[in-house]
Amino acid sequence: MRREASISHASARPLLEIRGLDLDFGTPRGRIHALRNVSLDVPAGQVVGIVGESGSGKSTLAYTVMGLLPENADVTSGSILFEGKELLKMPAQARRNLLGDRLSMIFQDPMTALNPVRTIESQMIDIQHHEQGSRSEKRARALEMLHRVGIPDPKNRLGAYSHQFSGGMRQRVCIAMALLVKPALLVADEPTTALDATLEVQIIHLLKDLQKDIGCSILF
Numbered sequence: 769m770r771r772e773a774s775i776s777h778a779s780a781r782p783l784l785e786i787r788g789l790d791l792d793f794g795t796p797r798g799r800i801h802a803l804r805n806v807s808l809d810v811p812a813g814q815v816v817g818i819v820g821e822s823g824s825g826k827s828t829l830a831y832t833v834m835g836l837l838p839e840n841a842d843v844t845s846g847s848i849l850f851e852g853k854e855l856l857k858m859p860a861q862a863r864r865n866l867l868g869d870r871l872s873m874i875f876q877d878p879m880t881a882l883n884p885v886r887t888i889e890s891q892m893i894d895i896q897h898h899e900q901g902s903r904s905e906k907r908a909r910a911l912e913m914l915h916r917v918g919i920p921d922p923k924n925r926l927g928a929y930s931h932q933f934s935g936g937m938r939q940r941v942c943i944a945m946a947l948l949v950k951p952a953l954l955v956a957d958e959p960t961t962a963l964d965a966t967l968e969v970q971i972i973h974l975l976k977d978l979q980k981d982i983g984c985s986i987l988f
């Protein structure tokens with residue numbers, strides 16, 4: 769796994785500091801060393817990309833940062849400081865509170881990230897549970913964000929379900945949801961792999977614009 773350098777001009781401490789991270793998966797056929805001695809920084813307000821072949825541990829690293837690892841994962845050493853706090857030692861409730869607040873994620877497959885039996889509207893309102901404001905204010909923010917990510921006729925689309933969107937539109941909805949919470953760090957795990965090349969470019973540009981606007985960092 770190779771990390772593309774990101775140039776930091778700020779002398780302030782990085783938003784995310786990963787040091788010496790080792791992670792194994794327990795399997796019936798023995799332990800798989802998925803991460804070995806991973807260290808990287810994500811400076812505040814910057815984009816850091818991780819490049820590596822399939823199976824090199826990119827998703828595992830993303831899920832480790834999010835605290836969304838499967839049961840058979842075992843972090844054997846290392847540290848993950850986020851806003852100066854050790855994520856690996858944080859109580860479960862405090863960790864969960866970070867999700868959808870300071871930390872949010874866009875997944876490779878937008879279908880799995882959305883609830884199929886609830887409208888986009890109710891999911892976009894619920895994700896703002898850390899924010900102030902009435903339901904109608906949250907609805908207005910959801911509309912505005914759908915507009916920003918390029919969903920045509922968002923007023924009429926708000927009441928739709930995820931299966932009523934195309935793959936590209938669905939990923940836009942996920943981006944809108946992830947950014948509605950104005951996270952400090954957005955973790956994006958191959959958010960465009962499921963899309964065709966033209967769409968891929970559009971989505972990357974969109975993410976870059978929104979990142980500048982919101983001032984968040986992205987771990988790509």
Ligand SMILES: Nc1ncnc2c1ncn2[C@@H]1O[C@H](COP(=O)(O)OP(=O)(O)O)[C@@H](O)[C@H]1O
Nearest residue numbers: 793800802821822823824825826827828829838
């Ligand atoms: N839940 C799991 N149990 C066992 N092995 C896993 C699990 N998840 C991932 N792995 C293994 O960990 C390695 C890294 O996988 P992954 O993080 O998905 O790579 P990438 O996202 O870079 O393609 C692979 O060898 C994969 O088979």
Ligand SMILES: [Mg+2]
Nearest residue numbers: 826827828958
């Ligand atoms: Mg992956």
